[in-house]
Amino acid sequence: MSGIRLAIVGAGKMGGAVLQGALRAEVLQPDEIGIYHPNPRRLAELAERYGVAALDDDALHHAERVLLAVKPQSFEGVAPLVAQRNASFLSLMAGVTARTIARRVGSQRVIRAMPNLGASLGISATALAALPEATAEDRSMARTLFGAVGRVYEVREDLFDAFTGLAGSGPAFVAVVAEALADGGVRAGLDRDTARDLARQVLLATSRLLETKRPGELKDEVASAGGTAIAGIRALERHRLRFALIDAVEQATERAAALSEEDGA
Ligand SMILES: NC(=O)c1ccc[n+]([C@@H]2O[C@H](COP(=O)([O-])OP(=O)(O)OC[C@H]3O[C@@H](n4cnc5c(N)ncnc54)[C@H](OP(=O)(O)O)[C@@H]3O)[C@@H](O)[C@H]2O)c1
CATH class of the missing domain: 1.10.3730.10 (ProC C-terminal domain-like)
Structure with a gap:
């Protein structure tokens, strides 16, 4: 687990696009990324597809940086698996506020991202909003990660709905x-x-x-x-x-x- 810098929970359309963008831009190396999926067969399939590590429940629980890329309705089930006081969380779940995430995962180091369809082509317009408790390194990592799939706009979280309406x-x-x-x-x-x-x-x-x-x-x-x-x-x-x-x-x-x-x- 020690070499894993980012655990991705939900490597679907958007999580997969960010993952591929990060690998393409060499922002992260394959051995620095881990994927989690509750179904072992699906987990093995995803890990093989992207050439990254498959994380079990224990490895996920100890991850220091987590990208939450599941559907918002899956978050309730995922939260207890990732909850950790000192971890840093990046979420691209639409409509789930940073404070809600912080409450459920037990850490205030939360950054919300709102990418768009362009991510799979490397031309996303991605909004980022961080809670004040996120560290400078957390913010820099988020900018770098989403910079790998397009342009990044740091906006107030209350403008996320407007960002969704337009971008x-x-x-x-x-x-x-x-x-x-x-x-x-x-x-x-x-x-x-x-x-x-x-x-x-x-x-x-x-x-x-x-x-x-x-x-x-x-x-x-x-x-x-x-x-x-x-x-x-x-x-x-x-x-x-x-x-x-x-x-x-x-x-x-x-x-x-x-x-x-x-x-x-
Ligand atoms: N698509 C967009 O344009 C877009 C834009 C902005 C934000 N978002 C946000 O991105 C998130 C993902 O959307 P998406 O379009 O990428 O959906 P998606 O393709 O369905 O991806 C969700 C992924 O999560 C996996 N998953 C489900 N339950 C899980 C669990 N308990 N643990 C780990 N993985 C689990 C799914 O696996 P299975 O395939 O096996 O079900 C799937 O691969 C959503 O919250 C959405 O609001 C999407």
Whole structure:
């Protein structure tokens, strides 16, 4: 157990993405990571898949740094297994507050992280919020770990719901926009595959360009006087696209807050 620097509880989609990102960026070596799963067969399978150590209950109980990446509803069962006064905890469970985690695991050294879908591609937008009791080393480890799967934003924990509303749910909103753009192309006579491809290329180019320009600047550059883009923008304004997207983020934020309350966090 001595060489293990991070115990991962819940190496599923998100836990697995963080694990792979950490290995890829060589933030941690395979022999510094351990995985826990209550089912021994599944545990062996996961350890083999990622080439890291399989932790038994005892090893997990003594882990000094734990990444909680199970579903929030599994946390009740996991908490007694990891509870340890001096350990440091990193959680990416949506809707479970840092104080709730601290209460259940018996340690105040808790940092919450909220990654998004981009993590599996190394382009996550991850929010981090630490309890004041987390040490400088805990914070630095969290920044490094999540820095391996994308960009890190240190925010107040009460902004996690807003972060979820925009960065967490945003990919779904943009996917709807992509689908609708493709529908527009089909309506204008393009075949479906071409239209879908064009919509994707447009989003790709736009996101690259937005790395160096503000959205308004890009819009102004494309929309020349009396041209096609400004005609389309007029239509977007008539149909209140801006209002729809602002409202989508707001509704998603409110839903994230309501779900946290339901979980009693
Ligand atoms: N996916 C996202 O985009 C995203 C974004 C932000 C935050 N999150 C948070 O990340 C967490 C995990 O989500 P996910 O999408 O990665 O779900 P997931 O793919 O279902 O991963 C959960 C993993 O935990 C394992 N597991 C279940 N019970 C366990 C236990 N008692 N001990 C150890 N491992 C256990 C599951 O194993 P089995 O496969 O055998 O069931 C599974 O591999 C959630 O709390 C979610 O709120 C997810």
